[in-house]
Amino acid sequence: MGESIIGRARNKGAVEIQFHQIRDFAFDKHNRVDDCPFGGGKGMLMMAEPIALCIEDLIGQLGKKPHLIYMSPWGKVLTQQRAKELSELSNVAILCGHYEGVDERVLETYVDEYISIGDYVLTGGELPGLVLADVVCRMLPGVLSDNACFEEESHYNGLLEHPHYTRPADWRGQVVPEVLLSGHHANIAKWRREESLRRTATYRPDMLERAPLTDKDRAFLEKLNEKPETEPGSNGEDSGNCTRIP
Numbered sequence: 001m002g003e004s005i006i007g008r009a010r011n012k013g014a015v016e017i018q019f020h021q022i023r024d025f026a027f028d029k030h031n032r033v034d035d036c037p038f039g040g041g042k043g044m045l046m047m048a049e050p051i052a053l054c055i056e057d058l059i060g061q062l063g064k065k066p067h068l069i070y071m072s073p074w075g076k077v078l079t080q081q082r083a084k085e086l087s088e089l090s091n092v093a094i095l096c097g098h099y100e101g102v103d104e105r106v107l108e109t110y111v112d113e114y115i116s117i118g119d120y121v122l123t124g125g126e127l128p129g130l131v132l133a134d135v136v137c138r139m140l141p142g143v144l145s146d147n148a149c150f151e152e153e154s155h156y157n158g159l160l161e162h163p164h165y166t167r168p169a170d171w172r173g174q175v176v177p178e179v180l181l182s183g184h185h186a187n188i189a190k191w192r193r194e195e196s197l198r199r200t201a202t203y204r205p206d207m208l209e210r211a212p213l214t215d216k217d218r219a220f221l222e223k224l225n226e227k228p229e230t231e232p233g234s235n236g237e238d239s240g241n242c243t244r245i246p
Helices: 006-012 048-063 079-089 106-109 126-137 185-203 205-209 215-225
Strands: 067-077 094-095 111-116
Touching: 006 067, 048 094, 048 106, 048 205, 067 079, 067 126, 094 126, 094 185, 185 205, 185 215
Parallel strands: 067 094, 067 111
Antiparallel strands: none
16 A cells, blocks of 8 residues: 555545554453454454454544445455445545454444455455555545546446557567557547457456447447358358357
8 A cells, every 4th residue: 555556646645544453452461352252163253342442543533433344255245336436435444354253243333334355255354455445545536647547447337448559569460450550539439449348248248237338339249249150161160159248
């Protein structure tokens, strides 16, 4: 959070990120924040009181309770849309669990939302917390040079992003699509939209069911969905594979 785009944004005041060490609110000489779970079982569980004291201290600093998120594999999977909504809130706090998790009572008392970054389990909530912080912060005003930097990216508008190319125009015999060298902005925009549709249909066809598609988009997808014509001498077999569009 102190490097690259987010680090520069923090330095110029576009975003403020604070870290709160739960061990600072422990109440024994070892700064212990975990204990054995009732009912037995392997692993340790983070205790409610140090977490509660930390959250209450934060509320005191802000003068109000922030929107508190607990990173958990049983939360709703993070999406670009939800990250955009969170970026519009004035304060967001992220609770990162560890060991076997957090005492249920503190979750019921303070947590507003549960978020997962995928259907798998990590050793702690720190990495998911960093992922959430990064995806939210980069959409705040002044973090990126222009809103177009994220508005044209994968998932923002319901589709995967189109391919990108840079110099040289011919790299090891592979040339950049001619339309990108034409300077014709309307044709470039059309090519990019169609390539986004093509890429989404190929790699994430499930996204098309939710994407805001125009009549032109649907017509292009129907064209993609058509079987290629049989080539002469192929004995009636298709000349290649085609992507099936739902």
